[in-house]
Amino acid sequence: MIKVEGLTRVYGSYTAVDDVSFECQPGRVTGFLGPNGAGKSTTMRVMVGLTPPTKGNATINGKHFHDIPNPGRTVGVLLDASAQHGGRTGREILTLGAMTMGLPMSRVDEMLHLVSLTPSEAKRRVKNYSLGMKQRLGIAHALLGDPEVLILDEPANGLDPAGIRWMRGLLKSYADKGGTVLLSSHLLHEVELIADEMILIGKGKIVAQGDRKTLMAHAGPAETLVTSLDNDALARALQGKDIAVTPAGDGLRVACEPVEVGRTAVEHHIVLSDLRSGDGGLEELFLQLTADTAREADLSTPNGAIA
Known part of the structure; x- marks a missing residue:
């Protein structure tokens, strides 16, 4: 279970996350949706101890990340698929993770098979991987310790349609077995297909949350x-x-x-x-609720006309 309470993160005069509170329950996939710069990644970084909060709390199974013994066995994390040592092979990265967590080496082969990285691909250096392959390796690393909780930031980036479908099935199966999944994305359609509950964030604030039926009740x-x-x-x-x-x-x-x-x-x-x-579905609701955070002008109005 993930619990976020009154979380705020301030950088100088800029508030990246503003009094955010929500929970992610076991057995459910929670979609964390928002435009670029809305505060999704900052919130997730606070959850896993990479960024200290200015105020508030984020706990996993009742503990702060830094208080969890052998955290990889409790929570699997993928925040940036490209943040892996480019000079190491995929197998080496998973092997080091397994050694750090005290796992048998057989777990490495299980994860490579799970994410469909072939033996030859596992021997290649990560700097020669496509983004989609890096995503698969990152997901393998997140699942390596058989954790109870998954925190994934934009895991579909770089995956082809078949890969995205595979990822949906993998995460849904994980939640069906009792796992807790927090999935950040700006790909609303993909999250809508898998998420049991969705949290919409804009300008660092939660603007709506609930299942699809609850959210669409806001649409008029x-x-x-x-x-x-x-x-x-x-x-x-x-x-x-x-x-x-x-x-x-x-x-x-x-x-x-x-x-x-x-x-x-x-x-x-x-x-x-x-x-x-x-109605415009979840996408239209999302655009309405986060309209003041959009970079793109509304070309249907005089003020949005391009000079």
């Missing part, structure tokens, strides 16, 4: 986009239920959940060719 009234073989008849049927309907491209935008649109279509024997949520 539901909307549905629908196209049918008789849009006029469907519009009349929906308006007869006091549901607002407006034209949208080849179909309709309806102010209700998709299930109600589908139910109405069945009642009136109207064939649907397209039915989907009209």
Whole structure:
């Protein structure tokens, strides 16, 4: 279990993390989401003892990281896949980790196999690895001590689509066995597919947290986009239920959940060719909640126009 309480980290006049509190429970994957510079990495660095907090606490299984004996057996960490000794081979890096943690050398081969690094790749120096291979090696090192907790910062960087799918399955399986996973990313879609709970951070502050259903409740009234073989008849049927309907491209935008649109279509024997949520999903909510941290101008407004 990870517990963060009133965590603040200040650098001179700049506050990187501002009174952040949350918990990550065993058996669950928690997504830690935010734009670049939002405070994700700083929070994780405090968790694992690399950065001292200005105020507040971050504990793992009730202890500060520096108080955990043989911490690699309790918490696996991957904060920067490129921060590995470039002159050593992948096997050497895992071997040194195993020796430090008092693990049998057989564990090295198990981890290489788990992350699909071949024997020839394991003999190559890390400076010759692609970013995706470095990520796989970093994940192998994080899992080497069979820890109860995983803290991973942007582990999907550099992985191809097959690698990202593999990582999702690996982390989900780890949580299903009772492990605690904190996964930082700005890839909302990928985190949405795996996370049981999500924490959104912007400008160092938590702006929302909860499961997808809870978060989407913040997004306002539901909307549905629908196209049918008789849009006029469907519009009349929906308006007869006091549901607002407006034209949208080849179909309709309806102010209700998709299930109600589908139910109405069945009642009136109207064939649907397209039915989907009209809200922007988690991505749209994320952009709304972190709008004041975005670097990109909104080109849809005069103030966002490019001169």
